[in-house]
């Protein structure tokens with residue numbers, strides 16, 4: 001078994017439930033047990049906290065203190081907050097992060113708004129990977145007072161075309177993106193997808209009949225999802241060895257280099 | 258031993274029931290799943306007329322025809338048509354190869370129309386599966402919640418019933434059916450949210466939890482992760498993965514003179 005790179009894990013507390021992996025060391029133990037050699041970690045605090053600077057500082061510190069060398073912090077940026085540019089600067093210059101994570105639906109902006117284009121450009125200028133979480137949970141099971149629709153990705157294909165330097169990883173997207181939108185996004189070399197929300201019989205195998213395997217990264221959405229679900233999906237699909245390796249780690253490694 | 262409570266022909270590639278069944282079995286083999294329960298036909302139909310559910314059941318019977326050693330069929334019924342549903346139960350289960358009943362979203366399962374279907378199915382020792390969801394944005398018109406299931410279970414306390422999807426919103430679903438010891442939960446067909454299996458074990462006990470996938474719409478793998486990823490004793494995992502379902506199906510197999 002070659003090492004896995006999991007591009008979709010999240011630290012700290014999910015607001016609605018305690019999770020077995022919501023202590024960093026427990027999550028890291030689980031990941032290492034399953035041969036994860038690197039995990040890209042956002043923070044649940046980034047969803048709702050306004051003091052996102054301290055959320056990102058804690059994320060960086062947790063990864064450093066308890067990550068046992070496998071956690072890469074991806075700080076949250078909320079471009080609706082005053083002086084978000086300083087958060088971006090700190091993520092990059094102070095915490096030495098390789099990328100950032102965005103939650104447009106939790107932060108209340110649409111991808112067609114100028115602020116999003118500005119944020120993408122600023123991240124690209126700094127060479128940061130941008131992760132965009134399309135959703136965090138099934139909208140049918142959300143808290144009644146916090147019902148948040150998935151991000152509308154409609155404007156994305158056009159926007160991305162105008163931002164040559166960007167590298168964009170769409171998290172939890174593969175139940176939402178289908179058909180024409182998927183094909184338009186795939187046509188862009190800078191957009192990547194991960195496996196956490198991919199479903200269907202032999203889902204990974206079916207998807208790479210539609211999109212290049214180099215566009216697909218392994219992601220688990222742990223600890224909110226059982227890590228084993230993502231792992232078993234790699235087993236369910238019939239994949240040749242080079243494709244399996246590419247999805248399991250190499251595509252992500254190339255991206256983060 | 259892994260048995261899967263919840264599979265469909267819909268959402269699987271293939272032009273015929275036989276082709277789709279072969280697909281299901283191929284992936285089941287990859288995941289080490291020995292037996293699968295299959296219900297509903299080639300196309301989704303949420304409020305089928307009798308000729309429609311008969312055709313869907315025929316498609317499943319066709320799909321089963323080469324796979325009796327690997328698959329079980331449940332008869333899809335619509336309680337809006339009680340007389341026809343009872344006749345279909347006789348045709349598919351009493352006189353045919355099927356071993357269970359599938360009820361979906363045509364009619365609320367708390368309704369009195371369910372009673373004669375449940376009683377007749379119980380006489381045949383058929384496994385009774387009812388879809389349920391708690392959707393925060395509101396259920397479909399006649400879509401049952403686990404509370405409907407609880408009402409039905411209260412009227413039939415000695416009949417084993419299965420609460421489909423654990424109600425989707427499982428933290429509520431488990432609570433809703435918790436007092437009714439005759440109700441088991443189906444782990445199929447919702448995101449692999451960590452904690453569901455642990456909570457079900459804590460509140461219901463291992464005997465009342467059954468693994469299922471909802472393939473082909475879902476993957477076997479993502480749903481198996483709910484059991485393999487859960488922090489539970491191995492003895493509970495075995496019950497959930499197959500032994501509980503086996504225990505529920507054995508009585509009807511015995512009645513039919515089928516040995517495993």
Ligand SMILES: [Zn+2]
Pocket residue numbers: 263265446471
């Ligand atoms: Zn189903």
